[in-house]
Structures are given as structure tokens and as C-alpha cells.
Amino acid sequence: xxxxxxxxxxxxxxxxxxxxxxxxxxxxxxxxxxxxxxxxxxxxxxxxxxxxxxxxxxxxxxxxxxxxxxxxxxxxxxxxxxxxxxxxxxxxxxxxxxxxxxxxxxxxxxxxxxxxxxxxxxxxxxxxxxxxxxxxxxxxxxxxxxxxxxxxxxxxxxxxxxxxxxxxxxxxxxxxxxxxxxxxxxxxxxxxxxxxxxxxxxxxxxxxxxxxxxxxxxxxxxxxxxxxxxxxxxxxxxxxxxxxxxxxxxxxxxxxxxxxxxxxxxxxxxxxxxxxxxxxxxxxxxxxxxxxxxxxxxxxxxxxxxxxxxxxxxxxx
Amino acid sequence: xxxxxxxxxxxxxxxxxxxxxxxxxxxxxxxxxxxxxxxxxxxxxxxxxxxxxxxxxxxxxxxxxxxxxxxxxxxxxxxxxxxxxxxxxxxxxxxxxxxxxxxxxxxxxxxxxxxxxxxxxxxxxxxxxxxxxxxxxxxxxxxxxxxxxxxxxxxxxxxxxxxxxxxxxxxxxxxxxxxxxxxxxxxxxxxxxxxxxxxxxxxxxxxxxxxxxxxxxxxxxxxxxxxxxxxxxxxxxxxxxxxxxxxxxxxxxxxxxxxxxxxxxxxxxxxxxxxxxxxxxxxxxxxxxxxxxxxxxxxx
Numbered sequence: 001x002x003x004x005x006x007x008x009x010x011x012x013x014x015x016x017x018x019x020x021x022x023x024x025x026x027x028x029x030x031x032x033x034x035x036x037x038x039x040x041x042x043x044x045x046x047x048x049x050x051x052x053x054x055x056x057x058x059x060x061x062x063x064x065x066x067x068x069x070x071x072x073x074x075x076x077x078x079x080x081x082x083x084x085x086x087x088x089x090x091x092x093x094x095x096x097x098x099x100x101x102x103x104x105x106x107x108x109x110x111x112x113x114x115x116x117x118x119x120x121x122x123x124x125x126x127x128x129x130x131x132x133x134x135x136x137x138x139x140x141x142x143x144x145x146x147x148x149x150x151x152x153x154x155x156x157x158x159x160x161x162x163x164x165x166x167x168x169x170x171x172x173x174x175x176x177x178x179x180x181x182x183x184x185x186x187x188x189x190x191x192x193x194x195x196x197x198x199x200x201x202x203x204x205x206x207x208x209x210x211x212x213x214x215x216x217x218x219x220x221x222x223x224x225x226x227x228x229x230x231x232x233x234x235x236x237x238x239x240x241x242x243x244x245x246x247x248x249x250x251x252x253x254x255x256x257x258x259x260x261x262x263x264x265x266x267x268x269x270x271x272x273x274x275x276x277x278x279x280x281x282x283x284x285x286x287x288x289x290x291x292x293x294x295x296x297x298x299x300x301x302x303x304x305x306x307x308x309x310x311x312x313x314x315x316x317x
Numbered sequence: 318x319x320x321x322x323x324x325x326x327x328x329x330x331x332x333x334x335x336x337x338x339x340x341x342x343x344x345x346x347x348x349x350x351x352x353x354x355x356x357x358x359x360x361x362x363x364x365x366x367x368x369x370x371x372x373x374x375x376x377x378x379x380x381x382x383x384x385x386x387x388x389x390x391x392x393x394x395x396x397x398x399x400x401x402x403x404x405x406x407x408x409x410x411x412x413x414x415x416x417x418x419x420x421x422x423x424x425x426x427x428x429x430x431x432x433x434x435x436x437x438x439x440x441x442x443x444x445x446x447x448x449x450x451x452x453x454x455x456x457x458x459x460x461x462x463x464x465x466x467x468x469x470x471x472x473x474x475x476x477x478x479x480x481x482x483x484x485x486x487x488x489x490x491x492x493x494x495x496x497x498x499x500x501x502x503x504x505x506x507x508x509x510x511x512x513x514x515x516x517x518x519x520x521x522x523x524x525x526x527x528x529x530x531x532x533x534x535x536x537x538x539x540x541x542x543x544x545x546x547x548x549x550x551x552x553x554x555x556x557x558x559x560x561x562x563x564x565x566x567x568x569x570x571x572x573x574x575x576x577x578x579x580x581x582x583x584x585x586x587x588x589x590x591x592x593x594x595x596x597x598x599x600x601x602x603x604x605x606x607x608x609x610x611x612x613x614x615x616x617x
Contacts, residue, residue: 213420220373220415221435221486222408235425311425312472 001307008303012296019292020072023285024065037279038081068285078282082275087286090271095290097167098267100179101256102249104187109195109252110245116195117202122229124207133203136196144255148189148262155185165264186263190256194248201244202237209233239309246302250295321389322526323349323372323494328386330364330371341367343550344386349494352524354517356541356558358531358573364550365530369496372528373413374403390494409439412487416499418480422471428455428482429467432489439490454485458515477508481515488519495519498530513539534577538562546570 035051052058077087120129156164162185168178210233218228257269268287275283330342342364349355357365370376372388388395432451455463458481487495501509517540520527529541537544544561546554554567565571
């Protein structure tokens, strides 16, 4: 287990290093001069040049990258070009808001997806199974931004059940109940695709497990269907289902960007969206890096959890 | 009422597939007396396994239909039992051992925990007593070092040991009938012999009747008293082992027995690869040097 931890952690660090390189050079490819973006179109060439000098934009790329990496290691993410604040001060609270949304969406997708898949597998080819699988196929195929707009049109504008966006009521913020009220719609929309994928994959994993030889032996021994489904099948589908859920968390982190933009959720995704339009490179870099970091950490945790849950204590590597 | 433990009368089990009805078992009559051992032999797809599964009510598939007949176990027709009654019967009155011993145990639970779950399902005992019964069943199947093995996870046991656990599980509640569906298939030859001997010992010691489904005439000769040969869902020949093995009447039985690879061949027979050996049987009294044999085959 410790050996596995060391092996996976070191590869995770390598992946993150790779991400910093890609993020750094990708941003170089974005058209537009950040110095000019800051100073506006009326600025003289001389002013732009001196700002470029000041921001280090005239240094060779490798030197810029080393400088950037050094900053990262000391916790200095640089300053936002537009907001005039340290990037960390902008990103960290946004990150917290994104996590609230992600966790809520995860709870919904796991809480509904896993039982849905289990029941569909238990009653394979029943009406419930076919209906659940057809709906989840539809759910997995809907573009998130379209579903979000449709949900606002129906549940906020027509039925007036939920607010159209934001995180708190701006006029009279109401604490946790107010937060939940604002959370339900975006979290549900963000959960749609992972929920569908989790339900479908759980179903196939459970069906596969229920066809195993040992399930037949248990049936032949008179063990009850309840124990077979919940104890024996349940325990054996745990490692693959945890693996599936782990992968979906990564997908969710990407998916919430759309949801945040449509619902004006003050999270990392929305910040990234505004920063990209404003050419605010340090924030874009930090945002992508944080998303990658979460992705890598979640994958690492998933791998460890799956290894821990495997009765043989082995990992298919 | 006869003193038969199990009487299968004109059993028909059909599968309704997209390609039409498959009559896997089509009018089978079999009977096992108390304490008897019946061998059911046949090639793959002859319906021998489906017969065993029909007795257990374990066909499972939505496509399987009973199309007639009776399965009388101690005079009660099992085909009229509901799911609950069958569940109670399985493991307590009829035990079953399958082929594929390697994957027959739940990999996530210890041997002991699985044995005890079955024991406590059928007997009103507490955990300590169940553990004691589990230990006794492991000893019954001659499991080496049962004290340690009862705590083992299945992947820590060898294939033969896993099959022993499965037999222990099937016997833990002292059933009167054991259905063994090719229990030796995935095992090494030496382990196969051990398992067959074990089943015979259990039959003698406990009087457990055994329905032995196999495609191996060696196994039949070693352990069974009566044998039924199945083909295409029907019993083509039935009788005592001596009658059938020494003087097979049905051509299919003869062909089946000819297909058994033999250990002791004459030098001439050994020179011919197995697929050609039947051909060779026809030319047995011809000279066996390669050139001459080629000539001998030519007219064929």
C-alpha cells in the first residue's frame, strides 16, 4: 500500500509538472498583447514596451517559465492584470464556491446514479430498466449549457420555483437555506451527465457481477436474493463503481464551468470565462492549474481507494 | 410410492430464444434411490447440466420454460414449489457443486464467512455454533489446516482446495442429495481423482445420494452405480454401470466411449495421431509401417 502510494504520488507530481508546462505555453499562443490589453488601445508604443519590460514579457520563454514555476513553488501565483490583486486572493474564494457546486452535484449524481443502476440491473429488461436507461442516455447526450438554459426557462421563469442565478439573494442574503435554494438548480444540471454515466456503468458492472459463478453458488446454497444483491454483489461492485465515480468527478470539474457561466455562480469557471475574455493571463494559468491539480488529486485518491477495496490487495496497473 | 429419493418423470425444459424454441431437456426420465449415485453423461449441449439446474429451480433465465413433466423429490413435485420454498430447499435438502471451482467463491469474503452464512441460513444456530459446523464440514472434505483456511480469502486457496470448500458448503447442512455438475472439470488430473474419491467417501459415510453430471466415463466407472447417457435432451441409454460400459447398446454410447483417450495403446496405435485413430481402428489388422499404411489408407 505504501509502495503504491509512493509510486502513484510521484507519477502525479510528474503529471502536474507537465500541466504547468502545457498551461504556460498554451497561454503564449493566445492572440493579443497583455500589456496592450492592460493599457488600452490609446496607449503609446513606448508605454506598452515599458510595461512589457516590467512584466518580464520580453525575457526568453524558458526564463519566463522558470520564473513562473519558481513563483508557484513559493505560493506566488502573480498578480491579476485587470483586478490588480494577487491571483491567490481572487482564485481561492472562487475555488471554494466551485467546490460547493461540485460536491453538491456529486452527491446528487452518486446518490441517484448508483441506486438507479443497481435497481435497473436487478430488474434487467424490466420497464424500469428500459425507462431509466433511455432517460440516462438522453441525460448524457444533452449539452450542459442548453439543459441549464432550459431549466431556467422552466423552473425559474415559468414555475418560479428557483432563482435564475447567483449564489445568494443580493438584497437579503439568507445564509445556508438561501444558498441551498440557489444551489439546487445548477447542481442538478451539473449532475446530469455524471448521473447518467454512473447509472449506466453501475448497471453493467452489477449485471456482470450477478452473472459470476459465485453468485450462482450462493443461489444454489439457498442464500436470499437480498443478501446476494446487497451484500455479495454490493461488496464486489464497490471497487469498479468507486473507479467510475472518481472519473466522473474529473468530468464534473470541467462541466461546472458552463453551469457557472449560465447561472452566474461565482466560481472558478465563471472567473476563468471572464478572465479569458479580458486576457488576464495569470488568472487563466492559475485557474487551469487548480482544475488540473484537483483532477490529479482525485485520480490519485480514486486509485488508492480502489486498491484498498480490492480483496486481493492488488491493482490492475 | 417407491423408495426413490429423486424421480424425474418426462421432464421437459425448453428455452425460448430469438431463433425459436430450444428443447434442452425433452422428456427425460431419471431416478436416484436414497444413498445412490447416478452418473449422467453426454457431450456439451446434451441437456445434462440443464437437467441438474431444473431440479434446483436455478434456470434463472427469463427464456427458460418448464414444458411438462415432474420432479419428485421425496414424493413432492419441485416444479410446483414457489421461489421461497425452493430457496429453503436449496442448500439444506439438495446441495449443488458446479464446475469452475476457481471462481465459485465470493472473492471478497473469507471461506468461513461464506460457509457460516449458508449454515445460518438453514439452521437456527449462533455464530459460534455455525463456526463449529463450518469447521466440521471443512474436516469432512479433508481440507488441510482447516483452522487457518477458514479465515482465508478464496484467492489464497488452490483450485482443489476451493472445490473442497464448495463441496463443504454444499454439504454443510447435511443434504440428502448432492447434484455435482462436472465438479472436476477445471482441475488437474491428480486433483480430479482426489475430488472423485472424496465424493465417493462422503456417499459411503453419510449416505448422501449423488447426481453426477459429467462427460468423463472414467469418473462414471470410478464412482457411479447407475448411469444414463444423454443426447439432444433425451436419455438414449440407461442401466447399471457394468451393463452400459461393458456392453453399450446405443451407437451414440459406443461412439462416446470410443472418444475417450486411452492411456495404454499398442505401439502401432500410438504412431497415429488421435483424430486419425478411429480411421486406424478400421484398418487395425493392416501392416503399420508408414509406407504400407499410406497404401492401406489410399482406397479410403
